[in-house]
Amino acid sequence: MxxxxxxxxxxxxxxxxxxxxxxxxxxxxxxIFVFFFLPxxxxxxxxxxDFDIYAIASPSSTxxxxxxxxxxxxxxxxxxxxxxxxxxFAIVGGPLTIAVSLGxxxxxxxxxxxxxxxxxxxYFTPFVTTLVAVSIVWRYLYxxxxxxxxxxxxxxxxxxxxxxxxxxWAMPAIILMSVWKNFGYxxxxxxxxxQAIPQDLYDAxxxxxxxxxxxFFAVTLPLLGPTLLxxxxxxxxGYFQLFSEPYVMTQGGPLRATTSxxxxxxxxxxxxxxxxxxxxIAFVLFIVILIATLIQFRLQKEHA
Amino acid sequence: MSRTNPRLVVVxxxxxGGYGGLDSARTRRRLTQIVLYALLIIGALxxxxxxxxxxxxxxxxxxxxxxxxPHFIPSRITFSHYADLFTRLNLxxxxxxxxxxxxxxxxxSLVINSLAGYAFAKLRFRGRDRAFRILSLGLVLPVQVAMxxxxxxxxxxxxxxxxxxVIIPGMASIFGIFLIxxxxxxxxxxxxxxxxxxxxxxxxxxxxxxxxxxLPILATLAIWTxxxxxxxxxxxxxxxxxxxxxxLPVALANLSGEHVQDTELMMAGSVLTVIPVLSVFLxxxxxxxxxxxxxxxxx
Numbered sequence: 001m002x003x004x005x006x007x008x009x010x011x012x013x014x015x016x017x018x019x020x021x022x023x024x025x026x027x028x029x030x031x032i033f034v035f036f037f038l039p040x041x042x043x044x045x046x047x048x049x050d051f052d053i054y055a056i057a058s059p060s061s062t063x064x065x066x067x068x069x070x071x072x073x074x075x076x077x078x079x080x081x082x083x084x085x086x087x088x089f090a091i092v093g094g095p096l097t098i099a100v101s102l103g104x105x106x107x108x109x110x111x112x113x114x115x116x117x118x119x120x121x122x123y124f125t126p127f128v129t130t131l132v133a134v135s136i137v138w139r140y141l142y143x144x145x146x147x148x149x150x151x152x153x154x155x156x157x158x159x160x161x162x163x164x165x166x167x168x169w170a171m172p173a174i175i176l177m178s179v180w181k182n183f184g185y186x187x188x189x190x191x192x193x194x195q196a197i198p199q200d201l202y203d204a205x206x207x208x209x210x211x212x213x214x215x216f217f218a219v220t221l222p223l224l225g226p227t228l229l230x231x232x233x234x235x236x237x238g239y240f241q242l243f244s245e246p247y248v249m250t251q252g253g254p255l256r257a258t259t260s261x262x263x264x265x266x267x268x269x270x271x272x273x274x275x276x277x278x279x280x281i282a283f284v285l286f287i288v289i290l291i292a293t294l295i296q297f298r299l300q301k302e303h304a
Numbered sequence: 305m306s307r308t309n310p311r312l313v314v315v316x317x318x319x320x321g322g323y324g325g326l327d328s329a330r331t332r333r334r335l336t337q338i339v340l341y342a343l344l345i346i347g348a349l350x351x352x353x354x355x356x357x358x359x360x361x362x363x364x365x366x367x368x369x370x371x372x373x374p375h376f377i378p379s380r381i382t383f384s385h386y387a388d389l390f391t392r393l394n395l396x397x398x399x400x401x402x403x404x405x406x407x408x409x410x411x412x413s414l415v416i417n418s419l420a421g422y423a424f425a426k427l428r429f430r431g432r433d434r435a436f437r438i439l440s441l442g443l444v445l446p447v448q449v450a451m452x453x454x455x456x457x458x459x460x461x462x463x464x465x466x467x468x469x470v471i472i473p474g475m476a477s478i479f480g481i482f483l484i485x486x487x488x489x490x491x492x493x494x495x496x497x498x499x500x501x502x503x504x505x506x507x508x509x510x511x512x513x514x515x516x517x518x519l520p521i522l523a524t525l526a527i528w529t530x531x532x533x534x535x536x537x538x539x540x541x542x543x544x545x546x547x548x549x550x551x552l553p554v555a556l557a558n559l560s561g562e563h564v565q566d567t568e569l570m571m572a573g574s575v576l577t578v579i580p581v582l583s584v585f586l587x588x589x590x591x592x593x594x595x596x597x598x599x600x601x602x603x
């Protein structure tokens with residue numbers, strides 16, 4: 001505060017500012033508390049009850065069941081498969097997306113390239129499109145007989161692949177589409193990170209005789225560390241929440257090969273109305289995301 | 305791009321002296337450039353191909369998108385699928401629903417988030433930083449965790465199957481508050497104090513000093529919110545069960561179950577779903593892209 005209280009007649013006192021702050025914050029905080037934090041806490045409570053379709057009509061019939069939902073969950077092969085599928089998607093799809101993002105960011109940051117903003121816009125376009133719409137489009141691109149993808153592969157002498165009908169190919173197909181859809185966002189963040197690296201460092205490395213590859217590993221990658229952490233954390237958090245792609249493209253099949261944790265939660269909770277059970281799935285998802293985030297922060301710290 | 309690579313300067317300097325190695329250096333540079341452009345163009349084709357095919361197939365006569373070898377250009381352009389969508393399949397209604405929800409959420413959340421973001425950045429009160437830290441913790445909570453109880457809450461409030469059921473949870477966002485606070489921190493305190501000395505009320509200061517100062521981030525957040533709300537699928541799917549209230553993505557997913565064989569019709573529906581967000585992005589990308597890049601570096 002640059003103004004001393006006594007020196008000039010002040011019409012606003014600190015308590016006025018405090019009152020204004022309260023008024024300014026109230027709408028946001030009330031909304032976020034009632035429609036987000038409270039439901040999250042309620043979810044924890046819900047997960048130790050047998051809340052189901054009958055309870056929706058008469059909530060008083062709900063009983064406390066302790067950890068029974070969690071026990072049931074950990075004994076359910078469907079849940080372990082959903083967890084495996086989700087990890088498959090996040091652990092293969094995440095790094096792949098980040099690699100493509102970094103690759104395109106490096107291309108667009110090259111000094112020899114012009115029309116940068118033109119290409120940047122094109123690459124970013126898939127990210128802003130509607131996921132449901134492009135999932136439908138890709139379902140046809142993946143069509144075994146008429147799909148453009150298999151047509152292209154035929155030119156390379158590769159026999160048609162039943163992308164979405166074969167349990168081994170369905171998840172790779174969803175990963176491929178997700179890489180296409182999402183790389184543009186990370187790419188922008190990488191470009192910002194690359195532009196923040198001082199040119200002197202590259203010049204010095206070059207004088208020392210470092211080639212482009214050496215410069216990438218000695219200068220770019222270490223200095224991109226915080227950006228890389230940010231990008232991998234948000235990508236991973238997003239990928240653990242896989243839902244719309246399998247819902248639209250495969251309905252979780254074939255043979256549950258693309259049923260993710262969130263899709264299973266949706267089906268248990270909103271198709272079968274086993275909401276207590278579904279809440280335990282939601283909570284496990286939260287714990288998984290939390291642990292994965294902490295691990296990435298730890299890894300980053302060890303490297304720094 | 306105003307920076308010049310010292311190595312290139314050296315090479316060009318050498319060229320005036322007629323140094324023998326210059327041709328090979330220039331050729332190599334030229335070759336690198338060609339490779340870079342080739343990669344960029346291939347990448348651009350891959351990025352655009354699915355959407356170009358979608359657009360092209362939406363104009364094809366029924367059945368033409370399901371032929372082998374695939375057609376890339378319609379043999380004859382027809383608008384019948386678009387007409388079908390509007391006359392028989394009620395698409396105008398879904399378009400209206402999506403637009404209404406996205407516009408209301410964007411407008412309301414912009415006001416609510418900017419008020420809160422500004423208060424966290426600039427207004428001093430007890431417990432401010434602690435409150436903000438607690439709020440930030442919410443950023444790591446996946447929204448799906450809240451959805452089951454939120455559905456029950458909405459049911460008790462009789463908001464299932466209403467526009468409000470989708471709008472209300474979107475009216476305030478932790479991410480939005482976070483983004484605005486980061487930006488508002490750079491507003492000089494002197495400017496606010498000067499306005500206070502002039503006798504301006506806090507609301508007046510927000511409106512005529514703060515809002516103009518944070519306009520760029522408001523633009524970014526507005527575009528971000530509009531796109532996210534328009535594209536959102538899971539919550540609208542849960543809360544809207546009556547077709548009359550469906551948003552486009554929900555209607556499209558529903559339609560694709562019934563009309564899975566009508567490739568061209570589904571492509572026309574996809575085009576109509578994507579075009580509004582794509583136009584918003586293309587017209588306003590300057591604000592959007594800069595905002596994403598700036599926010600990420602600071603955040």
